[in-house]
Amino acid sequence: MGKNKNAIVKAKATAAKTKAVAKTAAKQKAKAQPAPKATAATPDPDRQQLSNFVTSMKYKATKGQNPEHRSTAQKLLEMYAEMDNEGKRAMAKKYVEHGGKDLTWSATYFESNVVEDITEKSTRKGMMTRKQILDLEGIDVSDMDNDTKNECLQELLKKLWDRLKMNPESHPELIEKHKIEAMNRYYYEHVDQKDTELNKNSQELSVQAAGFRMDTAQKMITNRPSDPNVKIENMWHVDLMAKVKPVWQAKAKLERDEATLKDILCEFENAVEGKKGFNEIVQDYESKMEVLHEFLSQLRKAYAQVTKIEASDEGTCTTALSEWTTFGEAMLVHQQGVKQMMSGMRAFL
Numbered sequence: 001m002g003k004n005k006n007a008i009v010k011a012k013a014t015a016a017k018t019k020a021v022a023k024t025a026a027k028q029k030a031k032a033q034p035a036p037k038a039t040a041a042t043p044d045p046d047r048q049q050l051s052n053f054v055t056s057m058k059y060k061a062t063k064g065q066n067p068e069h070r071s072t073a074q075k076l077l078e079m080y081a082e083m084d085n086e087g088k089r090a091m092a093k094k095y096v097e098h099g100g101k102d103l104t105w106s107a108t109y110f111e112s113n114v115v116e117d118i119t120e121k122s123t124r125k126g127m128m129t130r131k132q133i134l135d136l137e138g139i140d141v142s143d144m145d146n147d148t149k150n151e152c153l154q155e156l157l158k159k160l161w162d163r164l165k166m167n168p169e170s171h172p173e174l175i176e177k178h179k180i181e182a183m184n185r186y187y188y189e190h191v192d193q194k195d196t197e198l199n200k201n202s203q204e205l206s207v208q209a210a211g212f213r214m215d216t217a218q219k220m221i222t223n224r225p226s227d228p229n230v231k232i233e234n235m236w237h238v239d240l241m242a243k244v245k246p247v248w249q250a251k252a253k254l255e256r257d258e259a260t261l262k263d264i265l266c267e268f269e270n271a272v273e274g275k276k277g278f279n280e281i282v283q284d285y286e287s288k289m290e291v292l293h294e295f296l297s298q299l300r301k302a303y304a305q306v307t308k309i310e311a312s313d314e315g316t317c318t319t320a321l322s323e324w325t326t327f328g329e330a331m332l333v334h335q336q337g338v339k340q341m342m343s344g345m346r347a348f349l
Contacts, residue, residue, distance in 0.1 A: 046089055053092035054080070056100060061233065072103050074311055078238060127176055127185040136190040137347040138340030140284065148277030155275070156347055157186055190347075236318055237311035243324045244306055250331050251299050257338045258292055265289065268345040285341060292334055299327060 057080070060066075060073035080091055098105050124136070130153045134141050137156065141149055161167050161174070168174045176185040265285055272278035302323060309316050 049092045049096060050088055053095050056095070069103055071311065072106050074233065074237075076103075076106055124190045126188070128188045129183060129185055131182070133186065133188050133190075136188075136343075138343040139281075139347070140340075140344075143280070143284075144277065148280070151275065151277045152281075153186075155272070157188070159348065160189060234311040234314075234317075236314045236321070237309070240306070240309070240317045240321045240324065243321055243328060244303070247299070247324060247328045247331055248303055250335070251296065254292075254331070254334060254338065255296060257342075258289070258296065261289060261292075261338065261341060264342060264345045264349070267349050271348050285345065288337060288341060292338070295330060295334055302327065 054077070057073045057077050060069050061077060062070075064070045064073065076091065080088055083091065094105050128136070130149060131141075133156060134149065134152060139152060141152075144152070166174060174187045178184050265282075268285070269282050272282070306320050306324070309320060311317075
């Protein structure tokens with residue numbers, strides 16, 4: 001019994017010693033292994049790319065040696081400020097792909113419009129006076145005597161009656177007579193032709209310049225860039241270009257209208273040849289065409305000059321802005337005049 005008791009005590013002592021050794025070894029192993037360090041935050045590549053792009057464009061716009069690059073960089077910064085995040089990333093990515101010395105890709109952001117002419121027609125029908133009919137057709141009667149006005153009216157009515165295969169003899173309802181001739185009413189149909197332009201961005205532009213918001217143009221004019229981190233310099237030049245661009249784009253449509261008017265005038269002149277009073281009308285249209293041609297010529301010369309103005313020249317930009325504001329107002333007058341001339345001449349064809 002004593003022998004067994006000694007064996008148990010000895011076994012317990014051995015087990016305790018073994019446990020203590022194991023515990024000490026575990027502590028030493030834990031001490032030998034360094035604690036894991038906190039992982040450093042990975043920088044956002046998109047944010048870094050945007051920052052690099054803005055920094056580079058600012059440098060090119062203010063300190064660049066290439067004048068063309070200075071102008072291009074300033075324009076890109078202005079456009080960048082009005083883009084959403086997707087548009088900004090696309091622009092910065094394009095810059096990285098081409099490298100810092102190549103800005104030819106920027107052309108896809110500036111001028112790449114496809115214009116499609118759309119003609120909408122509506123017809124107005126009913127009983128009208130001579131004055132209403134001539135006004136509807138855009139015919140200027142301010143210098144016409146009464147006989148010439150009647151000649152014009154009869155030509156218009158004859159053309160309509162021939163088309164409808166009707167005449168006052170068999171269809172007396174075509175005319176409502178009044179004791180005062182000027183108050184006679186005639187059945188008439190006027191076709192109102194509205195020519196509009198549908199501007200389509202080319203596929204290349206729609207891809208490269210994705211991200212523009214609808215309020216971009218308005219914000220450019222009111223000088224409120226969406227990105228406070230991008231400082232738009234030379235705002236007087238931005239204001240000038242905001243006025244020049246729509247007028248210059250409208251000029252292209254007016255030039256096409258001028259060419260169309262020349263053809264219509266030839267047809268009109270042949271249609272009314274030898275008829276009383278129409279020689280003066282032809283001459284009046286020719287005079288108006290000369291005024292239109294001169295306006296377009298002045299516009300081209302002004303554009304050649306405005307494109308050479310340095311963005312930093314506030315005084316010249318301000319003077320040019322006043323000039324182009326006048327051009328814009330004159331453009332509206334000529335657009336309306338062209339519409340009236342087309343309507344007036346087409347009524348006799």
